[in-house]
Amino acid sequence: MTLEEFSAGEPKTERMDNVGDALEEVLSKALSQRTITVGVYEAAKLLNVDPDNVVLCLLAADEDDDRDVALQIHFTLIQAFCCENDINILRVSNPGRLAKLLLLETDASPGASEGAEQPPDLHCVLVTNPHSSQWKDPALSQLICFCRESRYMDQWVPVINLPER
DSSP states (O other), rough: OOHHHHHHHHHHHHHHHHHHHHHHHHHHHHHTTTTTTEHHHHHHHHHOOOGGGGGEEEOOTTTGGGHHHHHHHHOOOOHHHHHHOOOOEEEEOOHHHHHHTTTTOOOOOTOOTTTOOOOOSEEEEEEEOOOSSSSOHHHHHHHHHHHHHHHHTTTTOEEOOOOOO
């Protein structure tokens, strides 16, 4: 899909919905292929060891996280690294929906103990390219095209709002 085909004649909200759908599909396939890394620390370790294999970086934050200075510093460093290494970046504005997509949402039952595990760190999610085969995925191509188009418009980290279902 070319840049012109992707953006020609589509209203912005429809295009954003299509990008959200494509992201859901990419995450679903990456989960089944076990090519997802979750967490700021885990992502930093992978980026340090094998940046050439990362095809997509998601930074997830809600409004409360936007006021977390330490998290914003992490995001800035990850963004700079991704830009330097030609890794596509998207910012996801609703981490709760991302947790549902990644099957990581923990439903606390009323009788759950107070010493329960902390929820996983979803602030950074990396999708890597599987070694076994060429990953020619139309949804991934759509996301890459969207990221490229956003960079052409000087929006280096486009924000995606995953639709609630």
